[in-house]
Amino acid sequence: MLKKLTDKIYYLPFNEETDRPILGYVKGEKYSLMVDAGNSKKHVELFMEEIKKENLKYPDFVVITHSHWDHTYGMKYVDAPSIVCRRTNEYLENMSKWQWSDEAMEERLKSGEDIEFCDTMIRREYPDRKEINVTTADIVFEENLNINLGGIVAQAMKLDSSHADDCVVVFIPEEKTIFIGDIISEDFHHGEPVYYKHKLLSLTEKFKELEFETALFGHMEPFEKSELINWLNEVEIEIVD
Numbered sequence: 001m002l003k004k005l006t007d008k009i010y011y012l013p014f015n016e017e018t019d020r021p022i023l024g025y026v027k028g029e030k031y032s033l034m035v036d037a038g039n040s041k042k043h044v045e046l047f048m049e050e051i052k053k054e055n056l057k058y059p060d061f062v063v064i065t066h067s068h069w070d071h072t073y074g075m076k077y078v079d080a081p082s083i084v085c086r087r088t089n090e091y092l093e094n095m096s097k098w099q100w101s102d103e104a105m106e107e108r109l110k111s112g113e114d115i116e117f118c119d120t121m122i123r124r125e126y127p128d129r130k131e132i133n134v135t136t137a138d139i140v141f142e143e144n145l146n147i148n149l150g151g152i153v154a155q156a157m158k159l160d161s162s163h164a165d166d167c168v169v170v171f172i173p174e175e176k177t178i179f180i181g182d183i184i185s186e187d188f189h190h191g192e193p194v195y196y197k198h199k200l201l202s203l204t205e206k207f208k209e210l211e212f213e214t215a216l217f218g219h220m221e222p223f224e225k226s227e228l229i230n231w232l233n234e235v236e237i238e239i240v241d
């Protein structure tokens with residue numbers, strides 16, 4: 001069920017069953033913005049049904065927090081221009097060439113291009129993997145993009161993260177809210193999960209600077225700012241240089 005955070009911010013909660021992240025909705029006077037495109041056509045359809053129930057209009061744009069499958073494989077099924085940073089688009093371009101046979105998937109696990117967890121979740125979300133259709137975006141920015149939605153601005157910013165090198169947050173100053181994707185997570189894709197010291201520090205400093213009250217992380221309940229900072233100060237995963 002869609003949750004209302006403020007008069008202008010809504011989100012569909014995460015679902016661990018197939019690793020679906022939260023999907024955000026920002027309601028401007030002129031345009032509405034979806035944050036992240038979900039992991040499949042079904043995920044997108046669920047989101048669109050839920051916003052319809054709330055009498056919210058179909059989003060005019062969808063902005064993506066990073067390239068990981070659970071945030072992007074629904075892009076094809078959102079009938080609105082998609083917005084990503086250049087690095088994300090490069091990853092999407094690469095993934096759009098992936099094959100989905102058992103052999104191809106096993107090969108990617110061996111080469112380290114993909115990890116066991118995503119492999120398992122993709123199989124679970126897609127009983128028929130022919131439905132997977134990875135696409136690149138319509139609008140690409142480098143580091144920062146402000147989207148004026150009418151009476152409210154969404155600021156997309158690429159920030160340092162251990163999780164991936166294409167992480168973008170979507171900050172809504174007027175609502176004191178920030179969508180952070182998986183930016184506070186560790187790197188799961190290069191051996192044992194780790195954080196990188198300088199990236200973790202840089203991210204923590206940035207979050208201290210930004211004036212928000214609520215942070216919407218992809219796979220957990222919303223954080224208050226102080227909780228988020230504490231969480232980053234006390235990560236329990238190994239930190240490397």
Ligand SMILES: [Zn+2]
Binds near residue numbers: 066068163182
């Ligand atoms: Zn991720």
